[in-house]
Amino acid sequence: MSDCLFCKIVNKEIPSEAVYEDEFVYAFHDISPVATIHIIVIPKKHIKSLNDIEENDLLLMGKILSAINKIAKDKKIDSEGYRVVNNCGENGGQTVDHIHFHLLGGRNMMWPPG
Numbered sequence: 081m082s083d084c085l086f087c088k089i090v091n092k093e094i095p096s097e098a099v100y101e102d103e104f105v106y107a108f109h110d111i112s113p114v115a116t117i118h119i120i121v122i123p124k125k126h127i128k129s130l131n132d133i134e135e136n137d138l139l140l141m142g143k144i145l146s147a148i149n150k151i152a153k154d155k156k157i158d159s160e161g162y163r164v165v166n167n168c169g170e171n172g173g174q175t176v177d178h179i180h181f182h183l184l185g186g187r188n189m190m191w192p193p194g
């Protein structure tokens with residue numbers, strides 16, 4: 081989508097600090113980190129939100145989890161643990177309408193979230 085911030089990041093029209101990239105998935109440092117490690121993991125394909133995934137996106141969603149698994153190991157937070165967050169829609173606090181997963185680590189996370 082031409083007016084989507086994260087599509088522009090995928091297409092390198094807007095700079096980002098890459099953490100992981102393959103044919104289907106891109107991950108980059110969040111511009112306003114809320115934890116020592118705060119990485120945004122997205123499909124390169126534009127999907128608006130979790131509400132919009134379809135049957136033929138399920139393999140892609142698995143690839144995202146696989147990327148998160150690799151990044152957590154690479155950042156050495158796999159054994160101490162981390163949090164993966166998807167904000168969906170208005171009540172979920174989604175501000176960018178391209179599905180994304182926050183990988184948060186390096187500190188103890190609170191529960192319940194705000």
Ligand code: AMP
Pocket residue numbers: 085094096108109110111112113120166167173174175176177
């Ligand atoms: P959400 O509120 O779940 O939609 O998350 C959007 C996230 O994207 C926020 O944590 C923002 O800090 C982050 N963000 C917005 N613009 C950029 C950017 N240009 N580069 C990296 N992260 C961004």
Ligand code: ZN
Pocket residue numbers: 081084085086087088125126127177178
């Ligand atoms: Zn997009």
